[in-house]
Every structure is written in structure tokens, then in C-alpha cells.
Amino acid sequence: MGDIEGQIYILGDDINTDDIVPSYILTERDPNEMAKHTLEVIDPNFSQKSTMRSIIVGGSNFGTGSSREEAVNVFKILGIKAIVAKSFSRIYFRNLINNGLAGIECDWEEGTFSDGDKVQISIDKGIIFNKTKDVKLKFKKLPQFLKEILDSGGILNQVKNKLK
């Protein structure tokens, strides 16, 4: 997988799936319409801002809550390329990788990132480079098993090949 570059959007601890896709919009049939409501209970302007930001940096227990995969899909629709967090909730992490969206676990300290910083992530090397602050951070590389899912662009592509 090549490097991922972009500006970051900062979020706190315990961002849950109801924050990302509120229950009241879950029955919406048009995914693009649903994406407009992404994180609106935290930041009503998130979906507009996200055109400028392609990387999310969150705190611990990111994606806690329900199994709704909409909470991954809306980020994909909005062009988010990677989510960095101190830790992820289990189902959310699976949903990210299964959908080919990089979930990066990195225990960053306060001050390492500010909203809008430009960063470059090397998945293969396990390094995040904050260009704005000129700081490099290491993270634990993804196990081969998960990297292969990411590299195939999501697990359904792998399943398709297996079924052939």
C-alpha cells in the first residue's frame, strides 16, 4: 500500500458509532445523503470540512458502540483515507479493515497533532510524519493477515477470488 497524505481532522476519546451516524438517519436509503449527517452531533459542519481533510486522528476507543458499518462507509464516501486512533473498538476496527480503509493504532501524546496539520502515513514502514510540526511517530505495523485484506481493497475482493 502506498503512502497516505492529507490534512487531519482531530477528534477526542470514545467517539461512538451513534456520533458518526446517528440512529435517526440509519434508515436513510441514499448513502450519499446519509454521509451529509456524519458526526453532525459533534460538529454540524463536518461533512463540508471533510472535503479538505482526508485523515482523521482520534483518541482512545474510537468507534465504540454498534456494529453499524455505515459508520465506516460514510467516511469512505467523504473521501477519508485513514483513521488514526490511540485504540479502536473491536467491531469498528474490523469494519475499517474489511472495507479497505486503513485503521492505524498509534498512542500519540497531546501536542503531537493539531487540527489541520499535514501528515504523511507510511503503512508499510509504520511511520506517521507530521509535516506541519516536523515530527515523526512510529506505530505498530499491521499484521500481514490484515495488510493483505487492505491491499486487496477490502475483504469482499478476497472472497470473490476465493469463490472463483
Added chain:
Amino acid sequence: MSFTIAEKVLRAHSSAEEISPGQFIEANIDLIMVHEQLGGRIHLEYEKLGIDYVWDPNKIFFILDHWVPAPTINAARMHQDCIKFAEKYKFVHNMGIDKGICHQVLPELGFSRPGMLIVGSDSHTTTYGAFNCLSTGIGATDVSVVFATGQLWFKVPESIKVNLHGRLNKGVMSKDFILTMIGEISTKGAIYKALEFHGTGSSWLSIDSRMTVANMVVEAGAKFGIFLSDEKLKSWLSQRTNQSYKFVKPDEKAEYEKELNYNLSNIVPVVAKPSNPGNIATIEEVQGEEIDQAFLGSCTNGRMEDLRIAAKILKGKKINPKTKLIITPASKEIYMNAIAEGLIEIFMNAGAVVTHSTCGACIGGHLGVLGPDERCISSTNRNFVGRMGDPTSEVFLASPATVAASALTGKISDPREVL
């Protein structure tokens, strides 16, 4: 080699000879539960595979529960998509809209048995751990993988042994225990771990109470929450299924990441304050806080034991006239039993609105949605911002006893004082 329950069950379902925490394996799934998510993302994802079959239509448990009967046109259309899919792929176990909430109905019908590996399109699929099996929630893509192949990748979890001693005091429920535990270990305290419940304290707990605990382990981040087997479970299962099963015991020398110890007789009524299930306060700290609504229901606490204790508290009394009390039995079976026992009459006489069995208010979907700034005390499992309605509304999580006691006064109240 010695194994925990999680290790044993995963090993029995995979071709891996040895198994240890951190290892990735492919496991064969015994049963998959799907609800409205089928008409959400699942059917869209599955179409991408371009196949016209599912691996085993007999191993799929399909139910509509979140928005039944449909409160909006979008919900109705979602149901139409679900039903179309279930017909196209010839699902054998199609429960329709009238049975109740997935995590109650599936065990009631004997589908969760010791030693099984069950997944579901819902994070509270962990509930079935009360039946000595492994069960956990997955997203739409994982569901599609299982539909197509019958298998799923797992990372073998480390296990935490939770030793329970003693018995709960009067007016204190297993909900108070699990909330207390989540408060202590935090909502990230068990991420990716299997919690194994041991000790004489857990055998004192009724099956209903165990389901509440297993239901909420996911609020601490856990992958599985598993109870050991005992006579109580055996007799429960004998009324629910004639399929064979084998209890799973952990090996004596099984390795645990750590052990936690709780004496249930020390647990007191607690609530989770807005807006995080780990934000725990004792009843003393919050009593007197005014509430607009009290909700008793959901897959966490909408069972007979929950309705019975609420009826005991409400019998012959009237709730605070300014407070709305909404009661939603977790399944049709429970609803009918509650009618037979006269509980529904007690609730209605006390001023409660009793609804049919659905997720309803728990997810802010219908039948009790909160308006701006409204505060609710609820027997459910999540109190996130906007979970039960308007983003400015607030939810306090509590036991059914605390919910009922609070409905009487219109303020958060200690159930021990009215029992």
C-alpha cells in the same frame, strides 16, 4: 496445552491444531443472526459478490425488531428489502416482525446452545454468552463473508477471568453489577478480550440476569462474555431445545490475562450518567435528579425478572403525573406471560404506556423518542448523545428496579426504599 473457553470453542471451529492469543484463524460459524441491517448495508454488500446462493440458509436467524411495525416510510422500505432478500436466498428461520427483540427471541427459541460459535449483525450479540457459547457482533461486510462462505476470520482473544462471589442484596440487580464493573475497568477496559464469568456468585444469578451481564460486556469493549455451565442453564435449555449440546469448561491451567474479583453482596444500585456507559455514579450521588421519562425495556432488561420487580414496585401506586413511563417487553412470549401474570394490568393502572416488543425507544427509533432537553432514566445499555432522541436529551442507565422507583417520584430514586 490448557485452554480458556474462548480458545476451546475457537479451536473446535477451526482447522488450527494449536491456538493462542493473538493468532489469526478462520473459523466455521454455527449460526448467524441478522436483523434490519440486512436491508441497510448487508444486501448492498452481498450483491457485490455476484452469487445467487448463501452457504447455508438453515444457519441464518432472521428477525425484524428495531423498527417494527414500521414507523416511517423509510423503515417500511428497509423491511421490504430485508424480506425480498430473505425470500430470494430461501432463509429457513424467518421470524417476521411480531416475535420481539433479536437477542431475546433467539435464545428463547433454543438457537443459542453451549459450545456454539454465533455471530450477529448487532454489537449486543454477546448476550448469548449467558448460554455457555461464544457469540459476538460483526458489521455488514463480515455478514456478507459469512453468508458466502460460512467462515470468518478471528483474532484469538486473551481472556479475563471474572470471579463473582456472594449474592446481590434486595433491590440490587445484575445490571448494577455490570455497570459497576464497566465503571471500574472503563469502556475500553476489555477491548478485544473475552470475559469469562466464574464463581459461586455467577451460579446464583438467574439466566435472565446473566443475559444482562453478557449483553453489556461489549460496553467495556469485550469480544465475548461467557458464563460457565450449571444446573440452572441445563434446566433452562431443557425447556427450550431438544438439540444436543456439550457444556464447555475451561481447563484448570488455562491462562488468563488477569483476574477480577467482585463480591456481589457489596454492589449497590448505580446509574451511568450521560453520555457514556462508563460514567458511573452510585444512587446516593444522583438521587433527586429530575427526569421526564422512564423507560423499561430492550435486550438488556426487558425480561420477566425485570418486569416482575418493576410490578412489585408499582403495584397499587401511581407514577408521578409529569413523568412518562414506557414499558416494552423484550419479546412477545414475555409480553404474553406478563399479561397472564397480571403485570401489564399493574403497569397500566400505574400510568405506564405498554408497547409491543421492539427495540423502539432504546435506539430513539419510535415509541418513546426524547425531545430537546428531556431526561430519561432507562434500563437500556447505551446513553450516547442523541441515542434515544434529540442530541440535547440525556439518558441515565439503570436497573429496572431503579427505573420503576424513579417513575414513581419523577426523580432518580433508590429502589431499596420502595421494595
